Amino acid sequence: MKKVISAILGVFFVIFVVIGIVVATYVFSSPSKDGDSRQLIMGNWVDAENHVKFTFSEDGDFKMVDTESDKVLGKGYCKINEDSKEIKILLLHGDRSEDINFGISLFYFCSISYSDLKYPSNEEIEKKRVKENASCKFLFQNADGKVYKCERDENKVNFYGKEISGK
DSSP, X not given: OHHHHHHHHHHHHHHHHHHHHHHHHHHHOOOOSSHHHHHHHSEEEEETTXXXXXXXXXXXXXXXXXXXXXXXXXXXXXXXXXXXXXXXXXXXXXXXXXXXXXOOBTTTEEEEEEEEEEOOOHHHHXXXXXXXXXXXXXXXXSSSOOEEEEEESOOSBXXXXXXXXXX
C-alpha cells in the first residue's frame, strides 16, 4: 500500500514540476527586440469601433481594456511568434472578464493572430514626417472570430526608441 501511495505522489510531483517549468519559461522569457515584436509591444492599440484597447509593454505584459467603461477585460503576459504571426497570451484568471470569448485552452492560454501590421519607416521617423499612426488587425483564435482593427493611440514614442512629435 505504501508503494502505491508513494508512486502516485511521485507521479503528481513530476507533473507539477513539468507544469511549473512550462509556465515559468513562458512567463519569464523575454520578447524579441527587433522585427514585428518590437513594433507590437511598445504601446496601446485602440479599436474605436469596438471600444477596445490592447496594451503590449516592453516587459511582455498584456492588457485588454473596454475604453467606454475602463473595465479590464483581460490581463496577463504575452509572447509574440513572428513566424506564425501569432501572439500567445497567458491570462491571469482573476483579471479576465467573462464578457469576452478569449478562446482559452488549458484554463489560462489564448492566442491572437495579427495581420496587416503597418508602421512608419525608420526614415520617416528620423525626418519627423510621420503622418499616420501604426495600424494592425488582431483576431482572437476562437469560435467567434472577432477581428479588431486597431491603431496606435499616439506617436509620441516610436518603435525605434526615439521621441517624435504628435501626429
